Amino acid sequence: MGYHRRSVERIGHWIGGKLVPGESGRVGPVFDPAAGRQTHEVDFASVQEVDRAVEAAGEAFPGWRATSLSRRAEVLFRIRELVDERRSEIARLITEQHGKVLSDAMGEVARGLENIEFATAVPHLLKGGHTEQASTGVDVYSVRQPLGVVAGITPFNFPAMVPMWMFANAIACGNSFILKPSEKDPGVSMLVAELLKDAGVPDGVFNVVQGDKVVVDRILEHPDVKAVSFVGSTPIARYIYATGTSYGKRVQALGGAKNHMVVLPDADIDMAADAAVSAAYGSAGERCMAISVVVAVGAVGDTLVEAIRERLPLVKIGNGLEPGSEMGPLVTREHRDRVAGYLDSAASQGATIVTDGREHGLFRDSDGFFLGVSLIDHVTPDMDCYRDEIFGPVLSVVRADGYAEAVGLVNDNPYGNGSAIFTRDGGAVRRFQLDVETGMVGVNVPIPVPVGYYSFGGWKDSLFGDTHMYGPDGIQFYTKQKVITARWPDPGSSAIDLGFPRTR
Numbered sequence: 268m269g270y271h272r273r274s275v276e277r278i279g280h281w282i283g284g285k286l287v288p289g290e291s292g293r294v295g296p297v298f299d300p301a302a303g304r305q306t307h308e309v310d311f312a313s314v315q316e317v318d319r320a321v322e323a324a325g326e327a328f329p330g331w332r333a334t335s336l337s338r339r340a341e342v343l344f345r346i347r348e349l350v351d352e353r354r355s356e357i358a359r360l361i362t363e364q365h366g367k368v369l370s371d372a373m374g375e376v377a378r379g380l381e382n383i384e385f386a387t388a389v390p391h392l393l394k395g396g397h398t399e400q401a402s403t404g405v406d407v408y409s410v411r412q413p414l415g416v417v418a419g420i421t422p423f424n425f426p427a428m429v430p431m432w433m434f435a436n437a438i439a440c441g442n443s444f445i446l447k448p449s450e451k452d453p454g455v456s457m458l459v460a461e462l463l464k465d466a467g468v469p470d471g472v473f474n475v476v477q478g479d480k481v482v483v484d485r486i487l488e489h490p491d492v493k494a495v496s497f498v499g500s501t502p503i504a505r506y507i508y509a510t511g512t513s514y515g516k517r518v519q520a521l522g523g524a525k526n527h528m529v530v531l532p533d534a535d536i537d538m539a540a541d542a543a544v545s546a547a548y549g550s551a552g553e554r555c556m557a558i559s560v561v562v563a564v565g566a567v568g569d570t571l572v573e574a575i576r577e578r579l580p581l582v583k584i585g586n587g588l589e590p591g592s593e594m595g596p597l598v599t600r601e602h603r604d605r606v607a608g609y610l611d612s613a614a615s616q617g618a619t620i621v622t623d624g625r626e627h628g629l630f631r632d633s634d635g636f637f638l639g640v641s642l643i644d645h646v647t648p649d650m651d652c653y654r655d656e657i658f659g660p661v662l663s664v665v666r667a668d669g670y671a672e673a674v675g676l677v678n679d680n681p682y683g684n685g686s687a688i689f690t691r692d693g694g695a696v697r698r699f700q701l702d703v704e705t706g707m708v709g710v711n712v713p714i715p716v717p718v719g720y721y722s723f724g725g726w727k728d729s730l731f732g733d734t735h736m737y738g739p740d741g742i743q744f745y746t747k748q749k750v751i752t753a754r755w756p757d758p759g760s761s762a763i764d765l766g767f768p769r770t771r
């Protein structure tokens with residue numbers, strides 16, 4: 268029986284290969300969003316507890332980096348098998364604390380598993396270059412070496428997948444890792460810690476410290492933490508990047524999003540409407556790659572809005588554990604109420620509320636943090652519902668006269684995570700791909716999350732740093748390059764030469 272089952276009320280830390288109950292006396296509540304009820308309490312670590320985790324990770328590092336690549340790959344394969352076997356259990360924990368429906372939580376685990384599978388190829392991924400005879404009798408070669416202790420700070424909306432984006436590559440490369448999960452749904456992190464131990468990850472190579480800003484700030488300041496990966500909202504991402512780099516750390520900080528789906532007049536309207544509904548309301552809109560704005564180009568507007576509107580009553584909202592539920596509650600009551608507030612501001616700023624999620628029975632009558640799906644038409648860029656990342660089941664429609672205006676909207680937006688174009692016109696797609704200022708682009712694909720062997724990342728205010736996350740960029744982020752210039756002299760040719768080294 269795992270820790271998360273033995274102790275249903277308290278979620279502690281995982282340091283040095285074992286569960287460590289918190290000692291700071293600071294805790295936070297964890298809810299079952301579908302019931303609107305607190306189910307757990309999570310410990311918030313103190314500075315001293317973070318230091319203990321960094322120390323454990325530091326002690327484990329030399330042994331782990333010296334562990335052969337084939338052994339590390341073997342451990343990664345075992346992690347892969349255990350996560351695969353325990354998919355349903357992981358998914359259930361996600362649903363219980365995050366609220367997303369079980370099928371969606373299973374999808375999250377599947378996408379996380381891709382990152383572990385990628386990392387099993389680490390012997391190949393860490394291969395360097397070699398140049399023979401760069402100068403007479405001199406060879407030059409490059410190697411990639413781990414950084415040491417690295418940390419990951421993760422958001423509530425993917426409590427299993429986003430940590431897997433980070434730790435799979437980090438530990439495969441020979442680093443030891445400290446995870447600071449979201450305090451809203453921290454339970455799954457402890458199950459993952461147990462699975463990693465069972466898979467043969469040595470004690471101290473993977474640690475979890477629960478908590479809030481106190482923990483994050485200590486991670487950012489700690490001289491023995493060499494790199495920080497962050498995923499969360501833009502204001503915090505900006506802060507993490509500025510603070511972490513000021514302490515000399517390598518930082519990649521992924522922020523929020525406002526993803527536009529441009530629908531050209533020649534698009535297949537039914538396909539576009541299906542895609543918009545799926546991408547706007549899946550996971551109750553709490554995805555950084557959710558579509559939050561549809562840009563209806565030219566004459567397509569009225570038909571498209573009507574096609575979306577008529578699909579909305581079909582979305583089944585309910586407890587994510589109940590079979591048939593397609594959309595669950597939002598993560599907290601405060602967040603749900605904040606999201607609902609955008610319907611008032613949109614109406615008062617002149618938009619048309621086509622469908623109001625507050626009219627759903629579960630919003631009115633349930634204790635859970637439910638909100639129905641909402642559709643807002645005739646949205647303009649000056650409105651709050653357009654400017655802010657709402658992160659809920661609210662889809663805005665902006666009308667644009669032509670392609671140039673549509674792509675201009677996307678490019679004028681401060682965020683640059685994902686975008687999508689729906690059309691049958693190959694020329695328009697090529698132009699969009701060239702013009703659009705987002706890091707990930709979908710062509711008749713509304714949520715273009717790259718597969719695990721590419722890398723994930725937005726542009727502009729959606730990412731601070733130089734590398735994207737996971738895939739090849741992840742390997743680069745978690746390693747340093749060293750170039751070795753070597754001569755194995757023929758004793759007969761050795762001589763003193765005070766000149767600058769030459770290759771010719």
Ligand code: NAD
Pocket residue numbers: 420421422423424425447448449450478479480483484498499500501503504521522523524554555656658684725729
């Ligand atoms: P958040 O920024 O509130 O929290 C993210 C992490 O930062 C958490 O671990 C949290 O404990 C910590 N944190 C919060 N406030 C802090 C502070 N003042 N100082 C230091 N640390 C702090 O984000 P969230 O609400 O958990 O997640 C939703 C956000 O994440 C959305 O904006 C979403 O777009 C974004 N997100 C982005 C991506 C991406 O890949 N770009 C992926 C998933 C989520």
